[in-house]
Amino acid sequence: MRYWLMKSEPDEASIDHLAHAPEKTLPWTGVRNYQARNFMRDGMELGDGVLFYHSSCPQPGIAGIAKVSSAAYPDPTQFDSSSPYFDPKSSQDKPRWLLVDVHFVRKTPLIPLSTLREHAELADMQVLARGNRLSITPVTEAQWRFITEHLL
Template structure:
């Protein structure tokens, strides 16, 4: 089992959207970074833990816990010309972008980025690295355990 931090803008897909979605599951659409795509394609497995992180908002931070609930498959938004995630270079035969489904586990009190920075146990988290912009980053088992046992 692996662990991940997945960022989402809450006006697009929040922990509340996930909690109220059909079957409490949403496809993680719109990833347009090759490294994040490769995490989904090559490393994520059904059952992996997810720290659901609200980003690009007034108070960014961990807002809940989820889990990966599907293997990677083509993101349909890449084929939709009306989507902001449309990619004219993608085809049904050779899709460039993938997604996984994410399933709601629980909403937590928000753990702001500043709170994560306060704990030496989390100093190596990729989300805390200067200049990190990835929407999906791995989380170590020790980091997961510290966050789930002490912060949420």
């Protein structure tokens, strides 16, 4: 099993949206970064753990736990000309962008970014790296264990 941190703007898809979605599952749409897409395509497996992270908000941080609940498949928003994630260079026969479904496990007390920075055990988390803008980053087993056992 692998572990991931997946960022979402809470006004678009929050941990509460996930908790109240049909079957408590949402497609992780709108990823338009090749490295993040490749994590979904090549790295994620069913059941992988997800730290659900609220970003671009007054208090960014980990807001819950989810799990990967599908293999990667084409993101339909790339084909929808009314979507902010529309990509005119993508086609049905050669989609550029993928998504995975994520399933709600539990909401947690918010762990702010500032709290993550306080712990030496988490110093090498990619979300803490200067200039990191990836919406999906790997989390080591040791980082996952520290967060789930000591901060939640």
